[in-house]
Amino acid sequence: MLYSELSAAAQAAYAGLDNAAKEAETRRSIADVPGGFVSKLVKGRVYWYYQRKDPGGAPQQFFVGPDDTATQTLMQRHTASQPQEARAALQRLTRSALALGCADIPIKHGRVIGRLLEHGFFKAGGILVGTHAFLAYQNMLGVLWGAGAFTLDLDFAHAGRKLTLAIASNVRVDTTSAIESLEMGFVPVVSKTTFKKADEPDFDLDFLTTVGRTGDQPVYIPALNLTLQPLKFMELSLEDPLRTTLLVRANPLVVNVPQPERFALHKLIVHGERSTSQRTKANKDVTQAACLLDYLLENDADLLCERWNDVMSRGPGWRQRLQQGWTALVKAFPSQNFDDRLQAALTNSSP
Incomplete structure (x- = not known):
């Protein structure tokens, strides 16, 4: 964790x-x-x-x-x-x-x-x-x-x-x-x-x-x-x-x-907006998002899924950047199994 x-x-x-x-x-x-x-x-x-x-x-x-x-x-x-x-x-x-x-x-x-x-x-x-x-x-x-x-x-x-x-x-x-x-x-x-x-x-x-x-x-x-x-x-x-x-x-x-779940997803979205000179801040974005998502997937997955679906519904620009940030997160923290955990949470939260 x-x-x-x-x-x-x-x-x-x-x-x-x-x-x-x-x-x-x-x-x-x-x-x-x-x-x-x-x-x-x-x-x-x-x-x-x-x-x-x-x-x-x-x-x-x-x-x-x-x-x-x-x-x-x-x-x-x-x-x-x-x-x-x-x-x-x-x-x-x-x-x-x-x-x-x-x-x-x-x-x-x-x-x-x-x-x-x-x-x-x-x-x-x-x-x-x-x-x-x-x-x-x-x-x-x-x-x-x-x-x-x-x-x-x-x-x-x-x-x-x-x-x-x-x-x-x-x-x-x-x-x-x-x-x-x-x-x-x-x-x-x-x-x-x-x-x-x-x-x-x-x-x-x-x-x-x-x-x-x-x-x-x-x-x-x-x-x-x-x-x-x-x-x-x-x-x-x-x-x-x-x-x-x-x-x-x-x-x-x-x-x-x-709200913590908004903060976490926003960090993923802005990760790709950082210029090359801001790589340190971009890495910190991913790290902070990872810490919060690790907690939320364990303790409040339904709330996280609700916000995830909200962001994905806001349009192609939002979806693209969220996916880019998510890819960077999964690559940076391979031992946390974020992909599997998110997919399980989204499946369980589906009506």
Whole structure:
């Protein structure tokens, strides 16, 4: 296997922390703010938001979560305050989870993600993608990856104007000012879709979106004060994202990430889009996809098959690239018997 399972104690510790961190983030978002909860039906699913008015009188909506037991509990308890004791308890939960073997991310990366979180980037529909999403899946799925976890840059995405996502709202965020406030030396490149550090040339902040009418030309989003780089097939990762908690020392960070099965198949699709100069990233795409697919075929094959069939139905371009990525995966990991396992899963999932 390309992953190892966390202990039952570690999984339980993370589950408790994840619930507590999401509840704390929701309470922090709406504490002492007049307003109320409203629901929306998006693509057949019900999602809840906390709605209030900004100082100018315009309505604002903060994403709370899907209509499930956890979200209902959050809404029932939203009036409770979060005193210093509660924050200290959250830190203790984080330390316990780490001590039991849960995975964390580098402190400097957590500092950037945390600042964007504080400024509302994720409430405004921002999504953490790339390797840090791959890292986030470890605690969420209760595993540790055997490969593919090395990274130096940070990748973020937003659906821009093309997709209607459940978490989209009219919250305005000055993302550029948030990055500048870090005082870490990040400077935007000419396209303004990437921020670089002169003293750490490999530590980039990249901001991505889906391809629209302007093709691959950078797109400026006024509500984010940010320019995004469109990438082909990016919509697969950005549809129906989920919330999860990253661990940075004693500081849990609640962020949006792609669904794991979408992330895995997207990695296969973009593998063939990489140029020759990006072979290292292309290889990492395949490795991360392999780790996730190894887990999903073992633990959630029906969900993976549903997404596989969805991608194959999107047209010849999607099918061709997915098959190309799959061929590279099978060649790179011959001992995992991916072909036989996928075919068995697809056969068993057929109506």
